[in-house]
Amino acid sequence: MNREDRKKDRGKFNAEETVSRLYPFIVRVFDVYEIQNSGETLYFYGTPKVDAETLTGELWEPLQRFGFGCVLKYELGEYILQVSPEKKAKEKIWLNLVLFIATFFTTMVCGAWMFGVNLEEEPFQLFKGLSFTLAIMAVLGSHEMAHYAMARYHGMKASLPYFIPFPTFIGTMGAVIRYKGPVPSRKALFDVGVAGPLAGLFMSVAVTIIGLNLEMPAVEPLPGSMMFDLGMPPLFVFIQTLVGATGQNLHPVAFAGWVGMFVTLLNLLPAGQLDGGHILRAMMGKKAEKISFLMPRILFLTGIYVIYWLKEDGVIWIFWALLLWVFSAAGHPSPLHDKVELDKKRILLGIITFILGFLCFTLIPFKPIS
Incomplete structure (x- = not known):
């Protein structure tokens, strides 16, 4: 296995670990039938159990705890919950x-x-x-x-x-x-x-x-x-x-x-x-x-x-x-x-x-x- 393949494996493993952490919170408000990932972004395909406002409200705190944010989208006739890491901007304390x-x-x-x-x-x-x-x-x-x-x-x-x-x-x-x-x-x-x-x-x-x-x-x-x-x-x-x-x-x-x-x-x-x-x-x-x-x-x-x-x-x-x-x-x-x-x-x-x-x-x- 070359170096590039090992990097892909580590990325896949990290995605699976992240899904296992976030999945219990997500299924409370979103019925999931498929999960995909691209880089560090996870895509949960499914059906919302609640309205969009309640869904994002319920998920905000647990996702924040793990450093993630989410966006609910509706594309090509299906709902997609996009979960991705939030970028932390460095505070300019000197200012x-x-x-x-x-x-x-x-x-x-x-x-x-x-x-x-x-x-x-x-x-x-x-x-x-x-x-x-x-x-x-x-x-x-x-x-x-x-x-x-x-x-x-x-x-x-x-x-x-x-x-x-x-x-x-x-x-x-x-x-x-x-x-x-x-x-x-x-x-x-x-x-x-x-x-x-x-x-x-x-x-x-x-x-x-x-x-x-x-x-x-x-x-x-x-x-x-x-x-x-x-x-x-x-x-x-x-x-x-x-x-x-x-x-x-x-x-x-x-x-x-x-x-x-x-x-x-x-x-x-x-x-x-x-x-x-x-x-x-x-x-x-x-x-x-x-x-x-x-x-x-x-x-x-x-x-x-x-x-x-x-x-x-x-x-x-x-x-x-x-x-x-x-x-x-x-x-x-x-x-x-x-x-x-x-x-x-x-x-x-x-x-x-x-x-x-x-x-x-x-x-x-x-x-x-x-």
């Missing part, structure tokens, strides 16, 4: 680290500015912004890491957080993680969606309490800097009352808590693929599409009301309305087990989460001080 370091620096610059530091004249005073950096990174990082941990718990593939350095008044555009592959169930969709806002809001409250107990020194605004008057959401006002804070100037750490609440509000808008969109889709199924359709229009009307009736700056709501209009137009992908509804505990948690998000709402989040 996450570089973005983290860059965001750490840009937020520290903004934090130093909040303390009135002129970095051109006193570059070594940059570290005065460290408290703001630690606070805002904790708020944003806890949000994304909660998503990541819950996604991995449900067997979903997710990247580590990518922080986004950006020259805004907080030095960042936040952080994101990337999901790869389908969502296995409405339960997984809900758990992943709700974990981020709850963890981020918990950290925001903690940071706010710490910040309100810190004394903000009197600082002179830097020449050319823009000052903002912040609108305080009900949750922030409640915490202020609780700790007895009466000062007009917020410590940057408390401001990081305010930012966390505002980010939580935006993320919990029930539209598209925002966290609120995920939660609502898991709670209501496809009926959530109606609310997702209405949300950008509600935000647009809110912006118009603020601009023309209150004579204030409502551009933020116009901007988010247009953004959601674009991103919610594509709809929300269905989880594999879409027919299995959520339990009552998760429904209650979802309602509480939306209420907490509403407590982070303020009609005029910020306006420039002339």
Whole structure:
């Protein structure tokens, strides 16, 4: 037997071993009458015992366990279940680290500015912004890491957080993680969606309490800097009352808590693929599409009301309305087990989460001080 024949034998043996592992799971939902293989791909010919959605949902978890994925096809009058190994892309951890370091620096610059530091004249005073950096990174990082941990718990593939350095008044555009592959169930969709806002809001409250107990020194605004008057959401006002804070100037750490609440509000808008969109889709199924359709229009009307009736700056709501209009137009992908509804505990948690998000709402989040 030559070398090529031995390779073929090993390939055939591996295919048979794989079939023996996967076959018990497949026959639960698919009557098999023939099996073929081409390279590492297996073709099961037969008849589905359930609809396509249920079939792929039932097979997703056991196939994932062995590193395989499946596709159900109908060709030339017969059903074919195609099973093949999933290619594992290498994570570029260095990119996450570089973005983290860059965001750490840009937020520290903004934090130093909040303390009135002129970095051109006193570059070594940059570290005065460290408290703001630690606070805002904790708020944003806890949000994304909660998503990541819950996604991995449900067997979903997710990247580590990518922080986004950006020259805004907080030095960042936040952080994101990337999901790869389908969502296995409405339960997984809900758990992943709700974990981020709850963890981020918990950290925001903690940071706010710490910040309100810190004394903000009197600082002179830097020449050319823009000052903002912040609108305080009900949750922030409640915490202020609780700790007895009466000062007009917020410590940057408390401001990081305010930012966390505002980010939580935006993320919990029930539209598209925002966290609120995920939660609502898991709670209501496809009926959530109606609310997702209405949300950008509600935000647009809110912006118009603020601009023309209150004579204030409502551009933020116009901007988010247009953004959601674009991103919610594509709809929300269905989880594999879409027919299995959520339990009552998760429904209650979802309602509480939306209420907490509403407590982070303020009609005029910020306006420039002339």
